Amino acid sequence: MIENTRQTRKIQLSGGSTYIISLPKEWVEELQIKVGENITIMKNSNQSLSLFRHEQNNQKENIATIYLNQKDSGDSIKRKIIAIYLAGYKIIQIKTKGMKISLEHSKSVRELVRSSMIGTEIVESSSDAITIQILTRLPELSFETALKRMYLMATNMIKESIESLEERDILHANGVINMDDEVDRFGLYMRRNLVLAIENQNILEEMGLQRPADCLEYRTIVSKIERIADHAGLIAKRIKFIEDKIEPKIIIKIKKLAEKSLQVFEEAITAIQNHDFQKGENVADKVSKVIEEEKEIMSNIKENEKNSTIIRFVLEDLRRIAEYAGDIAEVAIDENIHKIISNK
Template sequence: MQSLQDTKQTRRIQISGGSTYTISLPKKWVDELKVKNGDNMTIIKNANRSMTLYPGIGAEMPAKKAIITISQKDPEESIRRKIIALYLNGYKTIQITTRGMKILSEHSRLIKDLVRRSMIGTEIVESDSESITIQILTRLPELTFDVALKRMYLMTSSMHREAIEALKKHDVEYGEEVARMDDEVDRFSLYIMRTLMMAIQNASMLYDVGLEQPSDCLNFRTVISRIERIADHAALMAKRTRFLKEPLEPKMLKELEMLSNGVIGCFENSISALVNKDHILAEKVASNIAKVIEDEKELMYGMRESKNSTAIKFILEDIRRTAEYSSDIIEVVINETIQNIITEK
């Protein structure tokens, strides 16, 4: 275990010339970081009144390679979880290998499908009977957080609206097409999660993606997971088209559409409040979400039995869950902006 002396020291700052201050660094720390006399150091001024100092000029982290060994008995979901975990942890190269045996064809298909459908900026660069090598080609950060977030939430909003359209038209094929859009949302979710995990370890990257402090990564991780869940429920709504015994009645369609428009408005405004750090809008959206949930309960309890009752109940639950996840985003906004409305003494 490291001692306090190894991780924290106090040094006196001294003025050097008219506009420069200097501070000495512990020799042991400098040696451990393999920094030499004359090397460049990058200094980051953080929003929390601290500074971060690290070797080098750019923000590039050293390329990391991970090797995992699988067996023919490993469940497909176990292999999938391991690869996703390595992708999220910032590895540039992931090699999947076996102990001198052939990779099962189903395992090979799983890995190739995972790269194609779920991991932005990745390619399989080497493949043989006993190993597959995945290379992450995208340099982080390619997108600022705001841009990536906008793309993800716009896709999710579109999914929700098109799911309602599929239900209105009683079009099963259209519903399946909408549900497949969830794969694209998941890809962005993993990409942003990877960016956040790398940014929390690298102060320079934090600013490059448009965030101010490490705590932002934790809050936005919550936001991304909620958007992903909203997209999941939009996909479920679209899939429920196939379970309708007959087209929905016009009155029920109108009520579902009104409720859906209300909840998607809350979702979009929650993102707007987040991006603009708007506490007043966040409080307004919180009230609107509460009303949408109450409207959903009234519609659920007042619904008469029909051939489509079970499907409609599940659709109403999808809409309610979208409201609840939007409420979680609003909580993040309020936590982030509370300092704007208080007076400290």
């Protein structure tokens, strides 16, 4: 293992037009770089240069193996697989030591692959081993496309949860709850790609990002959209506890608050997409107004009023949606603050 990871070398001029830099011999030997091998040089956005081999055989590094035992729960196995998926491995091997994989464990793995992990498939399955193969990225599903789909799904969840609330439609509400799984699928897919992009300049550029630091900001955005979808799902889950329909005057107030939360969410995403500092600022101001309105409606709800507890929870969900949208807007503000800084 190379302990010395930094050296200073002089740039030399050869033939009047070619600049040359030598590589430390011990580095070349340890990395097993051969004479005549192609090396790719990449200019990074932070004014640095990266060198990497044209073809890297990282198959061993891209395989992760976990061993199960009888005490493992299905949820524990799912957490381990998701962590490996997010870490960027291409192949996940699930094995046992001298015993068969239980039906419960096998079912948990298959359910996870089918419902939560985009671009994955089970390529091998036996009584004592399951192998999951993961496509690094789906060419037809760019980062921008996936983010837009997440936003649209979360928006639809909010709209449909309020419609279900108004009609007290439990069947419709159950459909909204199921949509949350789809949002989570895209969230996992995007977080995985952000991890890969931090380590690979090519992937970073293909995703339309400029700096590795952008990955941290977009990870925040993905997480906030997931939380917004969670609260839309919570509204839908509360519907089965409603006694009769909620009074029309209360429904009107809830719908207006929902519209304002949706507007804040939409403008926050627009601020991110357009790299618009001022729109991000405007969103932050509107979030404060949503919070004030939620408090006002909440203060007028009587404790003994029918469905008062459910109404309070729904109002809180709508407030939290606006607050998460505000967090997204703050990313736009932080990312574009340089546009208003004067160097004079």
